[in-house]
Amino acid sequence: MSFESDLLAILPRLRRFAVSLSRDRADADDLCQAALERALRARDQWQPGTRLDSWMYRIMRNLWIDEGRSRQRALRTFAPEEAGQNVGYAGDHDVEAHMTLSDVDRAMQALPDEQREAIALVLVEGLSYKEAAEILGVPMGTLTSRLVRGRGALIELLGEAA
DSSP states (O other), X not given: OOHHHHHHHHHHHXXXXXXXXXXXXXXXXHHHHHHHHHHHHTGGGSOTTSOHHHHHHHHHHHHHHHHHHHHXXXXXXXOOGGGGTTTTOTHHHHHHHHOOHHHHHHHHHHSOHHHXXXXXXXXXXXXXXXXXXXXXXXXXXXXXXXXXXXXHHHHHHHHHHO
């Protein structure tokens, strides 16, 4: 038998293994295809007389691990599309150009104490989130939540003033 026909003979087992790794039939098909391509390119590394299925399982598992690592890196590297929807929004410049310091001061005074403190420490004083959280005696998540709510309230209040 030839190398290719041996691969075809174990293909159903490879596909089952791919489904068990990926838990998704489409991903399993992609994984099988990638493993077969790699095996065909590296056929000189397989030693006749050894188990082809074990060699293929190892190739497939390594590919799956690499894919998982790649996905994790992508999640850490790329923010979701929604996170950048308002980045660089040109309207920000128009609003800022029409604001006066007194508008900002009035809006800040209208915020609840917890939001005003967080905004003042991080956005006005330039402290890091960690430093501000320590000063306020709250966890970083609480500080972040207060900043998000405070920014939203400021935008709304300043939009009314414009």
